[in-house]
Amino acid sequence: MLDNYKKYGELFQVDLEHFEEFFSLLEYRKIDKSEFFLKQGDKCRYLGFIKSGTIRSFYINDQGREINFSFHFENDFFTDYESILCDSLSNINIQTVENCEILLLNKEDLQTLYQKEAYWQQFGRIMSEKIYLDAKKRIEDLLCNSPEKRYLNLLKKDPIVVQKIPLKYIASYLGVTEQSLSRIRGRIN
Numbered sequence: 001m002l003d004n005y006k007k008y009g010e011l012f013q014v015d016l017e018h019f020e021e022f023f024s025l026l027e028y029r030k031i032d033k034s035e036f037f038l039k040q041g042d043k044c045r046y047l048g049f050i051k052s053g054t055i056r057s058f059y060i061n062d063q064g065r066e067i068n069f070s071f072h073f074e075n076d077f078f079t080d081y082e083s084i085l086c087d088s089l090s091n092i093n094i095q096t097v098e099n100c101e102i103l104l105l106n107k108e109d110l111q112t113l114y115q116k117e118a119y120w121q122q123f124g125r126i127m128s129e130k131i132y133l134d135a136k137k138r139i140e141d142l143l144c145n146s147p148e149k150r151y152l153n154l155l156k157k158d159p160i161v162v163q164k165i166p167l168k169y170i171a172s173y174l175g176v177t178e179q180s181l182s183r184i185r186g187r188i189n
Contacts (some may be wrong), residue, residue, distance in 0.1 A: 008103075011049060013074050013126060025113075026103040032097050038094040039076075044083035046104040047127075050076050053100025054164045057092050058172070068173040070138065071097075071165055073158060081131050086177055097165060147176045148184050 014022045027046075031037060031053075033179050038044050040060060048055075055072040057080075069092065072078040083090040112166045113120035141150050150172055154161055161170065171181040 008049075011077075014123065015119075018123075022105075022113070025109045029102050029104060031050045031102060032078055033096055033098050036093060036095050037089055037102075038080055038083075038092070040091060041089050041091050043087065044080040044090050045107055047077065047079045047084070047107070047110065048094075049103045049105075050074055051080065051101040051103060053102070054097040055094060055100060056097050056165070056169060058067070058169075059092055059096050066169075068169045070134075071158065071161060071169075073160060073164065077127075077130075081128070085169055097169070142175060147174050147180060148187065150174045151181070151184050152188070 003025055005016055008023065009016065009019055012019070012022060028050075037055065050072055052074050053188070054074075055076075056068055057070045057072070057076055057078065058066050058068045061067050070078075078094060080092050080094065082088065082089045110124070114124055133184075141153055144172065145153065151170075154173070165173075167181060168178055171178045174181060174184075176184070
């Protein structure tokens with residue numbers, strides 16, 4: 001178990017004392033490239049952690065166009081937290097960009113942990129705060145920065161994005177056309 005803790009303890013932000021209990025609840029799953037983890041209109045039932053691979057979260061707007069909201073890479077956490085919290089149907093799609101290995105925590109198991117002791121309530125609070133701050137940064141980036149600045153911020157946050165994510169998804173994430181993204185990349189490089 002110590003090997004797993006060394007590998008995943010920091011990712012899950014769980015101390016050694018609680019790690020075995022947490023890790024024993026995780027379900028391992030392989031998901032092929034382009035497969036959906038969650039489709040709009042379904043309920044999200046899991047918190048996911050990426051062992052390997054790349055995942056994107058996206059909306060489909062009123063015109064039927066995909067709008068990419070976030071990308072998740074190895075050692076990232078992903079879910080539709082709103083669907084989990086509110087027990088509601090999801091407004092987003094979560095799909096693999098490449099073959100993935102993931103670890104899943106069922107929301108019922110998470111709720112059971114919350115009721116066990118204060119440690120797990122603090123774990124949930126920290127996780128919620130991280131989700132909130134990530135979403136706030138994303139919204140601020142969209143509202144306050146130019147497309148070029150958004151692209152530079154994305155490269156700074158996740159330099160591997162250009163190797164792992166198709167340009168059409170990056171353009172959608174930035175809120176620009178593929179042609180505009182090409183011009184931005186030309187100016188930067």
